Amino acid sequence: MSKDQTDSVSRSIVISGSPDRVFRALTEEFGTWFQVRLEGPFRVGDLTKGAMTMHQVAGLPFKARTVALEPPGRFAFDWPQWDFEANRNLEDEAPWTRVEFTLEPVAEGTRVTVTESGFAGFTPSLGARLLRENTEGWEFQLAQLKSHVG
């Protein structure tokens, strides 16, 4: 077993279209395919915020810091993990993971590869805290539910 096996995840797809066209869709039309309403465009070094429109997670905050915007080959950003059990953003207590897209021309069009890495950066103290906070998070949610129903 290597660190890579637990540190990153990678997927790719071939899209019929030039790298230029795919890069534009990837970045300028990010909101459409990622299903998020962004407050502004991606700019290197800047934080781009938004709200998810994807139905399962509609309304959840989206946040990403652009690391690279190099048309037509590379787009990368760092973003915080979302703890779905506690329904909260882990931006302050967990390392942000990096999402990197690389585009390469192939015979059929463009191959897009996305790699998300940095999962092995989670520290033991974070693990313990997450566990505790998850419990508190659920207590809060249940209390909310109770006041909502009652």
Added chain:
Amino acid sequence: MSGEAARVFAALGDPVRLTLVASLGPDGQSISDLTRGLTITRQGVTKHLKVLEAGGLIRSERRGREVIWHCRPAGLAVARHALEEIGAGWEQSLQRLKSLVEDQTPKEGPGQI
């Protein structure tokens, strides 16, 4: 990501611990076995083993006077499962990007932002 997955990643997020997990064979190993070949002390190894145990990646068993450590494949499965889920999410997103590019004619469609 679930709190459980975060704990597993936390436990694995260290080169010594990765080495320890990787060196646990099917029959288990004692602290002495595990410390051999490493530059850290028995106490150091014990500390790392406790973190791995808390992360659900290994379990201990007393055999006579010795404690034998075993791998718990279920722990690793949690990490793999979490990454699989994240990968599946990216697959769906990439598929939507593909549809956006391939279905879009030059005129404005509902896919525009």
